Amino acid sequence: MHTKEFIEKLVRNELHELPEVIQTETIEKLMKYNNPKLSTEKIRKALKRIKTEYEESRVEAGDAVGVVAAQSLGEPSTQMILRTFHYAGVSFGHTTGGLQRVQEIINATWNIKYPRMRIVLDGSRNPDVVLKEIQEVRGIKLAQYNQDKRVIYTEGSNLREVLKIEGVDAKRTTTNNIREIEQILGIEAARQSIIEQLYDIYQSEGLNVDIRHIILIADMMTKDGEVKSLSRIGVMKNKSSVIMRMAFEETMSILFYAAIQGMVDELKGVNENIIAGIPINQGTGNRDIRLRFRY
Numbered sequence: 001m002h003t004k005e006f007i008e009k010l011v012r013n014e015l016h017e018l019p020e021v022i023q024t025e026t027i028e029k030l031m032k033y034n035n036p037k038l039s040t041e042k043i044r045k046a047l048k049r050i051k052t053e054y055e056e057s058r059v060e061a062g063d064a065v066g067v068v069a070a071q072s073l074g075e076p077s078t079q080m081i082l083r084t085f086h087y088a089g090v091s092f093g094h095t096t097g098g099l100q101r102v103q104e105i106i107n108a109t110w111n112i113k114y115p116r117m118r119i120v121l122d123g124s125r126n127p128d129v130v131l132k133e134i135q136e137v138r139g140i141k142l143a144q145y146n147q148d149k150r151v152i153y154t155e156g157s158n159l160r161e162v163l164k165i166e167g168v169d170a171k172r173t174t175t176n177n178i179r180e181i182e183q184i185l186g187i188e189a190a191r192q193s194i195i196e197q198l199y200d201i202y203q204s205e206g207l208n209v210d211i212r213h214i215i216l217i218a219d220m221m222t223k224d225g226e227v228k229s230l231s232r233i234g235v236m237k238n239k240s241s242v243i244m245r246m247a248f249e250e251t252m253s254i255l256f257y258a259a260i261q262g263m264v265d266e267l268k269g270v271n272e273n274i275i276a277g278i279p280i281n282q283g284t285g286n287r288d289i290r291l292r293f294r295y
Contacts, residue, residue: 001034007043014047018054026050062286064270069213076207077102101176101201105194108221108229110179115139115157117175121150125167137161159184182227190227194218241265243272 007030015023030043059065080099104112119134121127127145131152135143139158146153157175162168163184175181176197182190195211195218202209220235221228228234232249239245242258242265267273270280279285 001036002038002040002043004031007031007034010040010043011047014044015051018051022050022054062283064282065216069216072209072213073202073217076202076205076209079207080202080205098201098205102198105178105197106217106221106230108178108227108234112177115155115175115177117152117154117157117159117162118173119143119152119154119162120169120172121152121167122169123150123167127152127167130165130167133165134162137165178227187222187225187227191218191222194221194227239269241267241269241272243267243275244269247271247275 004027008027011023011027011030015026026047030038030046077099080102100113103109117140121130127147127150131143131145134140134152134154137158138161139156140154140162141156143152143154145151157177157180159173159175159177159180163170163173174193176193178190178193178197181193195214198214198217199209199211217230221230228237230236232245236245236248242254242263245254246258248271265272267276267278268281270282273280
């Protein structure tokens with residue numbers, strides 16, 4: 001058997017170019033399966049395979065990551081629709097998830113149908129006293145205390161008032177209302193909540209989705225410093241391309257407005273290039289040839 005120091009040194013040397021989280025997880029896995037049959041040669045072979053898999057999974061320049069993300073989340077969503085019918089009559093657990101919740105997150109809905117909170121207690125006060133105070137908070141309809149986890153689950157949400165209550169761990173308490181998180185904790189917290197909630201929804205349905213697709217969507221929704229929906233009144237509204245906005249929704253009104261304002265489309269995106277019959281600037285089309293002339 002190998003010592004932890006030996007395995008850690010070997011992993012650090014072989015995988016020094018990879019992210020820290022991958023190195024740490026690799027060390028933990030090797031220690032878990034550490035036995036006399038695990039030779040140094042086998043470890044080196046496994047580390048080489050990990051490095052190869054990581055390099056092959058990286059996105060190349062020019063890849064249409066947006067299309068891949070849409071397909072990777074859209075296909076499991078169809079499975080989610082079919083599974084929803086099996087949960088008819090099931091309360092609490094599945095009512096907060098599913099495709100309906102995905103749509104609420106993507107559309108950045110202000111008034112979500114099932115607001116929920118997960119309130120973590122820090123142990124400084126009697127849980128029953130804290131529970132009673134939370135039940136009196138405006139917007140909280142029902143509160144249940146889980147003694148094993150020291151967590152209070154609520155129907156209804158009021159993050160601002162709950163965080164003011166003594167005995168509540170503000171660092172770990174959260175809500176499923178993205179807009180509320182944005183207003184109180186800021187855009188970075190809202191971005192992280194979008195990622196976690198979308199990922200948890202797909203995982204709870206038994207659907208494996210690469211988290212990088214979800215991160216890309218969260219980045220698009222929050223890149224301007226505020227949460228914007230993936231719709232014509234959100235992210236699409238600020239697109240500079242007239243043809244791009246026309247191809248999405250409200251074609252005639254956008255066309256008339258662009259004509260009156262004398263707008264110019266530089267044809268830098270995918271949709272407008274396809275409509276104009278020009279090779280798109282992605283994949284092999286994302287290359288420019290420059291020649292240096294000598295006189």
